[in-house]
Amino acid sequence: MRTHVWTTRLAFLVVAAMLAAACGNGGNGEGNGGGAGGDGEGGGTVSLLHGISGEEEQAALQQAVDAFQEQTGNTVEVEASPNFETVVVTRVQGGNPPDVALYPQPGLLERVSQDATPLSEAGVDVGALNDQLVPGMVETGTFDGTEYGVVVKVGFKSLLWTAGQRFTDAGYEVPETWDDLKSLTDQIAQDTPEPGRAPWCIGIESADATGWVATDWIEDIMLRLHGPDVYDQWVNHEIQFNSDEVRAAFEELEEIWFNEEYVVGGTTGILQTPFADAVQPMNQEEPGCFLHRQAGFIEGSFEGELGTEYDVAPLPGTESGPPPALFAGDLVAVHTDNPTAGEFVEFLLSAEGQEAWMGHEGAGSLSPRADFNPESYPSEALTRQGEIFANAEFARFDASDQMPAQVGTDAFWREVVAWLSGSQDLDATLTNIDNAWPEGGEE
Amino acid sequence: MGQLVSVLIAIALGVGGVMVLFWLLNRGTELLPETWEQRLKPYVFVGPALLVVGLFLLVPALLTLRNSFLDARSESFVGADNYQFLVTDPAMRTAIWNNLLWIIVVPAVSVAIGLAVAVLADKLKPRWENTSKSLIFLPMAISFVGASTIWGFVYAWRAPGTPQIGILNAIWQGLGGQPIAWLQSTAVNDFALMFIMIWLQAGFAMVLLSAAIKNVPEETLEAARIDGAKESQIFWRVVLPQIKSTVVVVGTTILILVLKVFDIVYVMTNGNYGTEVIANRFIKEMFTIGHFGRAAVIVVFLILVTIPFMVVNIRRFRAEEAMR
Numbered sequence: 001m002r003t004h005v006w007t008t009r010l011a012f013l014v015v016a017a018m019l020a021a022a023c024g025n026g027g028n029g030e031g032n033g034g035g036a037g038g039d040g041e042g043g044g045t046v047s048l049l050h051g052i053s054g055e056e057e058q059a060a061l062q063q064a065v066d067a068f069q070e071q072t073g074n075t076v077e078v079e080a081s082p083n084f085e086t087v088v089v090t091r092v093q094g095g096n097p098p099d100v101a102l103y104p105q106p107g108l109l110e111r112v113s114q115d116a117t118p119l120s121e122a123g124v125d126v127g128a129l130n131d132q133l134v135p136g137m138v139e140t141g142t143f144d145g146t147e148y149g150v151v152v153k154v155g156f157k158s159l160l161w162t163a164g165q166r167f168t169d170a171g172y173e174v175p176e177t178w179d180d181l182k183s184l185t186d187q188i189a190q191d192t193p194e195p196g197r198a199p200w201c202i203g204i205e206s207a208d209a210t211g212w213v214a215t216d217w218i219e220d221i222m223l224r225l226h227g228p229d230v231y232d233q234w235v236n237h238e239i240q241f242n243s244d245e246v247r248a249a250f251e252e253l254e255e256i257w258f259n260e261e262y263v264v265g266g267t268t269g270i271l272q273t274p275f276a277d278a279v280q281p282m283n284q285e286e287p288g289c290f291l292h293r294q295a296g297f298i299e300g301s302f303e304g305e306l307g308t309e310y311d312v313a314p315l316p317g318t319e320s321g322p323p324p325a326l327f328a329g330d331l332v333a334v335h336t337d338n339p340t341a342g343e344f345v346e347f348l349l350s351a352e353g354q355e356a357w358m359g360h361e362g363a364g365s366l367s368p369r370a371d372f373n374p375e376s377y378p379s380e381a382l383t384r385q386g387e388i389f390a391n392a393e394f395a396r397f398d399a400s401d402q403m404p405a406q407v408g409t410d411a412f413w414r415e416v417v418a419w420l421s422g423s424q425d426l427d428a429t430l431t432n433i434d435n436a437w438p439e440g441g442e443e
Numbered sequence: 444m445g446q447l448v449s450v451l452i453a454i455a456l457g458v459g460g461v462m463v464l465f466w467l468l469n470r471g472t473e474l475l476p477e478t479w480e481q482r483l484k485p486y487v488f489v490g491p492a493l494l495v496v497g498l499f500l501l502v503p504a505l506l507t508l509r510n511s512f513l514d515a516r517s518e519s520f521v522g523a524d525n526y527q528f529l530v531t532d533p534a535m536r537t538a539i540w541n542n543l544l545w546i547i548v549v550p551a552v553s554v555a556i557g558l559a560v561a562v563l564a565d566k567l568k569p570r571w572e573n574t575s576k577s578l579i580f581l582p583m584a585i586s587f588v589g590a591s592t593i594w595g596f597v598y599a600w601r602a603p604g605t606p607q608i609g610i611l612n613a614i615w616q617g618l619g620g621q622p623i624a625w626l627q628s629t630a631v632n633d634f635a636l637m638f639i640m641i642w643l644q645a646g647f648a649m650v651l652l653s654a655a656i657k658n659v660p661e662e663t664l665e666a667a668r669i670d671g672a673k674e675s676q677i678f679w680r681v682v683l684p685q686i687k688s689t690v691v692v693v694g695t696t697i698l699i700l701v702l703k704v705f706d707i708v709y710v711m712t713n714g715n716y717g718t719e720v721i722a723n724r725f726i727k728e729m730f731t732i733g734h735f736g737r738a739a740v741i742v743v744f745l746i747l748v749t750i751p752f753m754v755v756n757i758r759r760f761r762a763e764e765a766m767r
Binding site: 006007010013014085086089090111194195196207208209210264265266268269271272273281288404405406409410414417418421423432438 | 458459462463466515533534599600601604605624626627629709710713716727730731732734
């Protein structure tokens, strides 16, 4: 008797489940790719995974995606992941990769390059790209002689932000050389003895990425002190961190960062202030600081207008004239043999794709295309950055993003933070970073 | 909508499927001759669960053990290199030292606070007892990351002379001091992080210890009072020995949890300023760096360290069951 009751219940459950399965899946909508049905042979679907955050940036990307969908009739399923680095590796190694992915670090792409499709195999015309893009954009994503990724979006980093009118009113001038920058720092320091006011606003706190702002500074200094060849040797570990050249760069940083009078809040302030909040003192009526070095995205944290409340200038080199350019960016790579993927990649790198993406109101990046008209950028600041970038003496991708992960996203950050917090000296810091370099690499 | 239906189907199929499975297995054994049926039935009922445990727990554990002897991509044998890394890498040594500190401080303080609240609340009127216990227990409902975010704001630091947004520094600066960087100062940051864990776990300790205290026979307390014992003597000499096994179980449970802690450290300091812990290193090695050999060795280490405490826990559990 009891079995009867259970059997009936069971049967009911199973039947209900089957009914639900039959009805439920029928009404499922399509992916979140937006409208399809444009002109073009289309009909293909391609999945895109990226880690770009921020409403405006994502909207800018969506504009390029929409343009692609309209023009070709293909559908793009866009997925944004706040933990992109973790998710993409898990998916790629788990056999469920996205068709296309945007990598914020070349090192990360190199790590999964075995599971990536070389761009030429995906139908991308690499030769044409070499001609159309700024030199270095394709090389950054080339590992072992094969092109796996191309820089599709550029974050220009070597910028000096000043307090605009209030800066010039106080009698200061934009420095032409690095030494001028240091004397300017000293001058402002003498004019701002009160606590809470100093020449520089610096903040590097960034949760599990704390330290990257410091490495950006060091990379900029490396480019200026030693030039591109030494920089490349440093990236490839042909010269150690504990070498005279690199040590000199760290010591330049030390001159500004470790001087309690030069930075708002001193080294504790540097370590505890989130990088996006670092410019808050400059937004006060009477500016708490006058100088800030950061990539273009920081413009969103300033209050007021470009030219009045704040201003931007190239971070000076050691001699006057066009300085070197440090940049980062996202590389686009393909993981499957979906034919639409190659089409999508080519579109993203094309003139219209770039125009739709970088020209979007509120976007904050530069285009890797050499022929991009700087006037198309949505803001005055970006136009200026575009001009600086195009005229730079030479450009290099962020070093820590190119180094192996255990150095670039672990030891380099960690040791610099320990150095800044005063718990170890420069020697130990440099040696520790060297020790973290994986053996069996290219030496 | 489609997703909701899929979830319901999954639940229905999961629950229903398991029921069907057991029903079929039961029918199957019933068809056998009597002796065989009696012999096989226990295994038949435990079998599926053992299979799942074996597949999802034992096999990965063995694979991890194997990976700990392989290189970064788990391709070639490297002998004890990863084990050498475990004991020589400075970040790992800091982590192991910190974990040691954590497992000494956190279970002890959590149990102490839980015990104190349990004993004191016991003496209140029922309504106050329930209110105070609920307040202490509430933090358990918050995730580790949520708690870290909350306390991140409590510990926040701004430059001296500027408005403080962290409550601790706001009070401290208001009283005339210089704001302290709680998460950075190596003297206090470990304890600042531990306190978050204690805040989360004291409620758990309190609930179990409160039940244990209430189980202490009233006669033993009265006998002690008649003999002229003071309240504190009653607590230390009469109550505590009788709830010893609960204290041990609670302590070891919290200890095992502490060994796994990484969210708090990850969110608040990312292991900087000397706060690194083993599980955080695991996350870095596994996901940021992608060195599977080292990640595996860290897991093996954690398992080895956890085993003694699990054994103690299970022994106490069995002893309690035997007493019933």
